[in-house]
Amino acid sequence: MTASALDEPRRGPLRRPSRPRRSRPLVVQNLFLGLLTLAFLAPVAWALVSAFKPAADIIRDPLGFDPSQFTLDNFEGMFADVPIGAGFLNTAIVLVLKGGITLFFAPLAGYAFAKYDFRGKNVIFGAVLVTLMLPTIVLIIPLLLEMKQLGWVNTYQALILPGSVDAFAIFWMRQVISAVPDELLDAARMDGCGEFGIFWRVVVPVIRPGLAGLAVLTIMNIYNDFVWPVVVASSSTMSTLQVVLSTLAQNITGNKIGADYATVTGELLAASSLALVPLLILFIVLQKHFINGILAGSVKG
Template structure:
């Protein structure tokens, strides 16, 4: 009789933790579900009955009006271009820098790495004015160069890769050198396959940071054709009221919820597809070098 009692006692903490996680998940998802369902309601109903949902009255009118009033397609296109170019630069150069800091010894190594880490303490807003002046001198205002190059290889990405690569055994690298491999060949053939989980985790974080970036794109782009998705969403109310005479508060909210719901889709897809790699990457990045 003792065995069933012990089993029951062991199951109770697990049941409690599952209930807690379910409640926590519901609390996080509730605003997202509300926003998506509200985007399918009539604009006036969003204001008069914000918590009521009638599936029979759902409509795509907010989405159709939003596509007519807001250049969200160009916002998606510009964000996609920046994601590919800036994300590619980050995922190429950050592992190389991390490899150098983790596996080589050179004069001033600790000082240089410390200087890199010090940049993490600088608020983004402090760097905006100097960067903007540089972009103006280069003639890069309202260009993809200005959206992509500043911050393409940031200190956090280098630190992350340094921590991950530090866990790679030195014996593997020494054996490759004995076999005649060059340093870049060692990096590509030995290091990259081993750090794949950490690199995948960095990729997810990089996509999220670039996709959600607002401060720099809104400063460096003044032309509507160069605005990224987050800037388009931020100026959505102005675009709606400017493009539609007599647009009221309810109309703005309906189209804003529709645009926000569409903007949620790419990040949700990326996280659902790569959540396993992201979790493994978090664990890999927590290894001390």
């Protein structure tokens, strides 16, 4: 036996390479996801279809649909009995202005917490996070008293300004901006770019997925907000869409003496379907950005 052979380490018995674990069949996964999707979409589909049925048929045959009985009577009656157009207009105004404030100032605050060092930074950020634990109901009375002192009850200011830059939006953007490399910011400073220019020209293009995800969440929260608008905007001319929908049954019965249950149900479904369409379109169009934004917001800072 040669010396080179003695120097070689002993090798154990050869083992067969382990086979990769079998994952759950793709067909079973798709079937499960399909059933789950069907369970979630079934009530939505039923509401949309029933809105075009005669009111009596909704009660008599809830699960049936005869295309020959297709009608717009529920929508015509709803527009005549309910100021839903004013609700859409008020919601659109609040959505544009309040959403714009959130998407402008929340990234700025998140940028300051993520990329700057200043005295009391952690204390201030901790105080911001503590506000996430406060229930909305706790803040309603103090905010309402403040709005009364300012003379803002039943105004757009009261609907827009309170909560326009919330703690969640700041925390979200802080987590997203923390993932931006500091080298990009230093390179921009070396080129003579100002601090706001760095934010606008360097940071914003990088955080677009996270910003898009925040935009979707902000739009959905403002669109579905009910508690604060119903407290601060008691006037029918300032009611948002959700407040209009909450008082829809009373408005129908008040405008139609002797309106039966079927008529109220049909117009309720028509109004709810109409209110649901913008959110469905928004999510379908922006679902890719929403998913990317969720992933971007999950980056640990």
